[in-house]
Amino acid sequence: MSIQQPTRQASWFGKSIDFDYATSVAGYTTVLIRLVTGYWFFHAGYTKILAAEPFNAAGWLANGTTASPIHGFFVWAAGTPWLLEFTNFMIPVGETLIGLGLIVGALVRLAAFFGGLLMVFFYLGKADWAHGYVNADLFGLLMFVFVGVFAAGRIFGLDAVIEKYDAVRQRPVLRYLLG
Known part of the structure; x- marks a missing residue:
């Protein structure tokens, strides 16, 4: 008696490819990555909120690496009072909410989008590429x-519950925020 592995099919550059995977291992790995990434951002955010000194991005924005392709944007942002205040508020609060969303598995795709957006700014802002382009921010x-991409909130997350509500079923476009 042989045990057949689950098989999926994907399209790669217009060519159909079959691949096998272990469903239980893939699910647990996806949840683990979601939880670790969520804790990482939650911790980064709430420690900024609870710090003795309020978070201030001005120094990082204005004095960040000049090798950054968006250094001019950061200098402009540091010199624009309303944008600096917005940044000082949104980075700690955003990191906390993104992390919390990933930990509980709610609005995971939305949280992943904004987390990815922050990581793009962190990656380009540091431009710490002395040892190549692959670093922790990447x-x-x-x-x-x-x-x-793997809709990690649907596995042991609140998104699996939220998607069952009639409001989401009647508006399938909302599923793009969940997962």
């Missing part, structure tokens, strides 16, 4: 892409 971006 890996963080890839974790958000993974969590969003």
Whole structure:
């Protein structure tokens, strides 16, 4: 008696490819990546909120690496009072909410999108490429892409429950925020 592995089919550059995977391992791995990424961002956010000194991005924005392709944008943002205040508020609060969303598995694709957006700014802002273009910020971006693409909130997350509500079933476009 042989046990047949689950098989999926994907399209890669217009060519259909069959591949096998272990369903239980894939699910647990997806949840683990979602939880670790969520804790990472939640911790980064709430420690900024609870810090003795309020979070201030001005120094990082204005004095960040000049090798960054968006250095001019950061200097402009640091010199624009309303944008600096918005950034000082949204980075800690955004990191906390993104992390919380991933931990509980609610609005995971939306959280992954905004987490990925922040990681793009962190990656380009640091431009710490002395040892190549692959660094921790790029890996963080890839974790958000993974969590969003594989709809990680549907596995042991609140998104699986939220998607059962009539409001979501009647508006399938909302499923793009969940997962």
